[in-house]
Amino acid sequence: MKISVIIPVYNASLTLKECLDSVFESNYKNFEVIVVSDFSSDNSIEIAKNYKCKIIELDENKGPAFARNKGAEESQGDILLFLDSDVIINKNSLDLVSEKFSSKDVNAIQGIYSHEPNYKYLATQFYQSYLCYYVWPEDKKYATTLVTACFGIRKKIFMELKGFDTKMKKATCEDEQFGYVLINKGYKILILRNLQVEHRVNYNTTKFIKRRFAQDFDRIKFYLREKTYTNKIKQTNYSKVIFGIPIIGLILLTFIANIFFSNKMIVLIFLILNIFYILLHIGFLRFVSNTKGIKNVAGILMMFYLDTFLMLMAVTFGSLNFFLSKEKY
Numbered sequence: 001m002k003i004s005v006i007i008p009v010y011n012a013s014l015t016l017k018e019c020l021d022s023v024f025e026s027n028y029k030n031f032e033v034i035v036v037s038d039f040s041s042d043n044s045i046e047i048a049k050n051y052k053c054k055i056i057e058l059d060e061n062k063g064p065a066f067a068r069n070k071g072a073e074e075s076q077g078d079i080l081l082f083l084d085s086d087v088i089i090n091k092n093s094l095d096l097v098s099e100k101f102s103s104k105d106v107n108a109i110q111g112i113y114s115h116e117p118n119y120k121y122l123a124t125q126f127y128q129s130y131l132c133y134y135v136w137p138e139d140k141k142y143a144t145t146l147v148t149a150c151f152g153i154r155k156k157i158f159m160e161l162k163g164f165d166t167k168m169k170k171a172t173c174e175d176e177q178f179g180y181v182l183i184n185k186g187y188k189i190l191i192l193r194n195l196q197v198e199h200r201v202n203y204n205t206t207k208f209i210k211r212r213f214a215q216d217f218d219r220i221k222f223y224l225r226e227k228t229y230t231n232k233i234k235q236t237n238y239s240k241v242i243f244g245i246p247i248i249g250l251i252l253l254t255f256i257a258n259i260f261f262s263n264k265m266i267v268l269i270f271l272i273l274n275i276f277y278i279l280l281h282i283g284f285l286r287f288v289s290n291t292k293g294i295k296n297v298a299g300i301l302m303m304f305y306l307d308t309f310l311m312l313m314a315v316t317f318g319s320l321n322f323f324l325s326k327e328k329y
Contacts, residue, residue: 001098003031004077004155008067010038012085013047015200019085020051028094031081034074036067044085065164065174068148072158080158084149088198096195097152107157107187110143111150111195112136115291123208124201125292126303133287136191137237143189144235146179150197151189153182161185167329172218180231205306212310220318225328240280241308245315247277248308277305 005023009016016035023033033053037045039061048055056070072080079101083089093111100106115132119125135145161181168174182189203211223229232238254270278285281304288300322328 001030001079001101002077003079003081003094003097004075005031005033005081005083006036006068006071006075007033007083007085008036008038008064008071009040009044009085010061011040011042012044013042015086016044016047018088018200019083020048020053022088024051025091026094027091028098031094032075032077034071036071038062038064038067062166063169064171065168066166069163069166072155072163075155078155079152080155081152082148086200087149088200089150093195093197096192100190100192101152101154106190108153108182108189109192109195110146110189111192111197113149113199114196117198118292120202121204122299123205123303124203125296126300126307127208128199129288129292129300133284134237134241140191140237143179143191144183146175146189148175149199150195157187170214170218172215173222176219177222180228209310212307213314216311216314217318220314221322221328224319224322244277244280244308245311247273247280248305248312251277
């Protein structure tokens with residue numbers, strides 16, 4: 001069984017070498033690597049040329065969806081394994097992929113981020129913990145929100161479904177959209193928990209704010225455009241995250257109200273709302289405490305407040321943009 005490892009690249013010189021090293025150090029040898037440069041302006045191509053891989057250079061920046069599709073078109077493997085250029089796999093990762101796809105019942109698999117690394121920036125640590133707890137909870141066998149950082153699929157199925165939506169130019173929610181297409185067609189995306197990869201990323205708070213708002217802004221437009229908000233609402237692992245959005249809105253309103261109309265009742269409501277918000281995510285905070293230490297809990301909680309506020313802003317401005325603008329993407 002041949003595996004085609006497809007890596008879309010856009011100015012990834014800081015992480016690409018380590019990513020490619022990890023792939024070529026794999027125990028499993030029946031694979032090919034296809035690097036698709038999405039009009040990179042750094043030395044990513046020069047780095048890729050040091051490895052035995054096929055390099056595709058796009059003549060303009062078309063986004064990760066187009067780059068992944070192009071890599072799939074040029075692939076020769078039975079299985080497509082999409083990796084982000086900042087992902088590091090283990091020596092046995094391709095063995096795990098091959099072994100799992102030997103079963104005819106498996107059509108798509110989701111690799112997950114390892115929660116072992118400790119990150120320099122609190123914002124990055126929060127988001128990695130968030131993904132591990134809310135996107136891939138321990139009691140969940142199949143993924144309902146696809147993350148293409150490490151994602152495997154049978155090539156035949158990928159080509160039949162025509163791949164990722166290339167009208168999505170940014171790296172925001174093109175993977176989630178394709179995941180819903182897969183699920184709506186009756187396919188299941190198996191969460192392969194021992195296929196754990198390391199994410200070589202470090203977002204400071206400023207970059208985190210820009211990145212998360214852009215993701216959620218595009219995601220809201222996607223939900224409205226394709227009416228996939230019902231898919232998200234049905235995901236019980238996300239219910240507390242979704243419910244937290246209006247709570248943050250009420251917290252913000254009572255905070256502003258207290259500035260202009262200060263009284264004990266508003267302060268009390270403000271305190272009750274904050275207690276409720278914290279209790280809503282107590283399971284996540286316990287998870288962080290158990291895995292990263294109790295000293296990180298307060299900082300992670302503050303990042304959660306910020307993240308939920310960004311979601312609220314994205315819902316507000318994304319909806320306004322969708323309904324008032326002609327641009328639906």
